[in-house]
Amino acid sequence: MDRFVVSDASVLAFAPHIVFRFDEVRKRWIILAPERLMLPDEQAVEILQLVDGKTGVSAIVDSLAARYNQAPRELIAKDVTAMLQDLADKGCLAGGNPD
Amino acid sequence: MATRIDPPLALLAELTHRCPLACPYCSNPVNLERAAGELSEQDWRRVLAEAAALGVLQVHFSGGEPMARRDLLALIGAANGLGLYSNLITSGTLGGAHEIEAFAAAGLKHVQLSFQDFAAENGDRIAGLKGAHVRKKHFAEAVRAAGLPLTLNMVVHRQNLDGVPDMIEMALELGARRIEIAHVQYYAWALRNRAALLPTRRQLDRATEAVEAARAKLKGVLTIDYVVPDYHGVRPKSCMSGWGRQFLNVTPSGTAVPCHAAETLPGIAFPSVRSSSLADIWYDSDAFNRFRGTAWMAEPCRSCDRRELDWGGCRCQAFLLAGDAGRTDPVCALSPDHGVVAAALQEAEAAPPALVYRRYGAAR
Numbered sequence: 001m002d003r004f005v006v007s008d009a010s011v012l013a014f015a016p017h018i019v020f021r022f023d024e025v026r027k028r029w030i031i032l033a034p035e036r037l038m039l040p041d042e043q044a045v046e047i048l049q050l051v052d053g054k055t056g057v058s059a060i061v062d063s064l065a066a067r068y069n070q071a072p073r074e075l076i077a078k079d080v081t082a083m084l085q086d087l088a089d090k091g092c093l094a095g096g097n098p099d
Numbered sequence: 100m101a102t103r104i105d106p107p108l109a110l111l112a113e114l115t116h117r118c119p120l121a122c123p124y125c126s127n128p129v130n131l132e133r134a135a136g137e138l139s140e141q142d143w144r145r146v147l148a149e150a151a152a153l154g155v156l157q158v159h160f161s162g163g164e165p166m167a168r169r170d171l172l173a174l175i176g177a178a179n180g181l182g183l184y185s186n187l188i189t190s191g192t193l194g195g196a197h198e199i200e201a202f203a204a205a206g207l208k209h210v211q212l213s214f215q216d217f218a219a220e221n222g223d224r225i226a227g228l229k230g231a232h233v234r235k236k237h238f239a240e241a242v243r244a245a246g247l248p249l250t251l252n253m254v255v256h257r258q259n260l261d262g263v264p265d266m267i268e269m270a271l272e273l274g275a276r277r278i279e280i281a282h283v284q285y286y287a288w289a290l291r292n293r294a295a296l297l298p299t300r301r302q303l304d305r306a307t308e309a310v311e312a313a314r315a316k317l318k319g320v321l322t323i324d325y326v327v328p329d330y331h332g333v334r335p336k337s338c339m340s341g342w343g344r345q346f347l348n349v350t351p352s353g354t355a356v357p358c359h360a361a362e363t364l365p366g367i368a369f370p371s372v373r374s375s376s377l378a379d380i381w382y383d384s385d386a387f388n389r390f391r392g393t394a395w396m397a398e399p400c401r402s403c404d405r406r407e408l409d410w411g412g413c414r415c416q417a418f419l420l421a422g423d424a425g426r427t428d429p430v431c432a433l434s435p436d437h438g439v440v441a442a443a444l445q446e447a448e449a450a451p452p453a454l455v456y457r458r459y460g461a462a463r
Contacts, residue, residue: 001274
C-alpha cells in the first residue's frame with residue numbers, strides 16, 4: 001500500500017468505517033475513527049461537507065472560492081489540499097469513484 | 100468543583116475477565132472476576148443506552164477476552180443501533196472468520212488485535228498459550244477479509260522489545276493501518292512482574308529510534324502509536340487525560356471506574372451500574388469527583404505550571420509506589436518519592452526473574 005497523495009485532480013471519499021457526523025450532545029461536527037476522535041473546526045467542516053466520493057478537489061476549491069470571493073483561489077487551494085492530505089495520512093480519507 | 104465537566108468521550112466495556120491467555124502484564128486486577136459475577140446482557144444493553152444518552156461516542160469492547168461472552172454479537176448490534184462507534188479489543192484466540200463477518204455485519208467499526216511478539220515461539224511463551232500466535236495471524240486475515248480496519252497492539256517490555264522493527268514489518272504484512280507499540284504499564288500483574296519486564300535505558304533508546312525511523316518512512320501508510328514507559332521519563336503521563344475527564348470504565352461485575360486500575364485505590368467507594376445511572380456516576384459520584392481538576396493537589400503539583408497538562412500523573416501509581424493516591428506521581432522527577440522509581444530502574448539492569456502468569460487464584 002502506498003501513501004495517498006492529494007492533488008488538485010484527486011477525488012476523495014471518507015474511508016470505510018470513518019464516521020463524519022453531527023453530535024447532538026456537543027452541538028458540533030465530529031469525525032469518529034478507530035480509537036480516535038477528531039473535532040474539525042468550522043472551516044474544515046465546510047470542506048468535509050463537500051467530500052462525497054464524486055466531487056474533485058479542484059471543484060471543492062472552486063465552490064469555496066465562489067463563497068469567499070475576497071480570498072485568492074490559490075491560497076484556498078493550498079489550505080484545502082493540506083487539510084485533506086492530513087486526514088488522508090490519518091487514514092480518514094481515501095480515493096473516491098468519480099462518474 | 101469549579102470547572103464544568105464535559106460528557107465522557109469513551110466507554111471501556113470490560114465484558115469479562117475470562118481469557119485463554121495468561122500474559123504476565125495483564126491490566127486486569129490480580130483478583131479476577133469469575134463468570135458468575137458478570138453483568139447480564141440486559142445490564143450491558145442498559146449501560147450502552149445510558150452511555151449514548153450521556154454523550155459517549157466510542158465504546159471499546161474489552162476484557163479479558165470479550166469473545167468469551169456469547170452475547171458479544173448482540174451487544175455490538177445494540178451499540179451500533181445507538182450510534183456508538185464500536186471497537187473490539189481482542190486476543191484473536193477464540194473464533195475466527197465466521198464471528199468476524201457477523202460482527203462486521205452488526206456494525207463493528209474496528210478491531211484491535213494483540214500480539215505478544217513477532218516471533219511465534221516467544222509470543223506463545225509470553226501469552227502462556229501454545230499455538231496462540233498462529234491463531235492470531237489467521238484472525239488478522241479474517242478481519243481484513245471482512246473489510247474491517249485492523250490495529251495491531253504490541254505490548255512491549257524487556258523480553259520482546261528488541262523485535263520492534265519486525266513487529267512493524269508484521270503489521271504491514273497483515274494489512275494493518277495502525278500499530279500501537281505500548282510499553283507495559285506497571286499495575287496489577289505487571290507490577291508483580293516488574294523486574295522481569297522493565298527494559299533498560301539502552302534497550303528503550305534503540306526501540307525508540309526504530310519507531311522514529313519507521314514513522315518517517317511509513318507516513319500515510321501505517322500509523323505508529325508509541326507509548327513509552329513512564330518510569331524512564333522525567334514528567335508523568337497525563338493518565339487517562341485526567342481523572343474522570345474523558346473516560347469511563349465498567350468492570351465485568353458492573354463497577355464504574357475512571358480507569359482500569361482505579362479499583363486498587365483504598366477508601367473510595369466506586370459506584371455500580373447495577374444501582375446508579377451512568378449520568379449520576381459521571382457527574383455526581385464522590386469517586387469520579389475525587390481527583391477531578393486541581394483542588395485536591397498537594398505540592399509540588401499544586402504550583403506546577405504543568406498541573407493542567409499532566410493532572411498530577413497517575414493516581415494509582417501514586418498509591419502503588421508512594422502509598423497515597425493524593426501525592427504526586429512518583430515517576431515525576433520533582434516528586435519527593437522519585438527514589439522508588441530510580442531503584443526499580445536499577446533492578447532492571449539485573450537478570451530478569453521468572454514470570455508470574457495471570458491465572459485465577461494465582462494472586463496468593
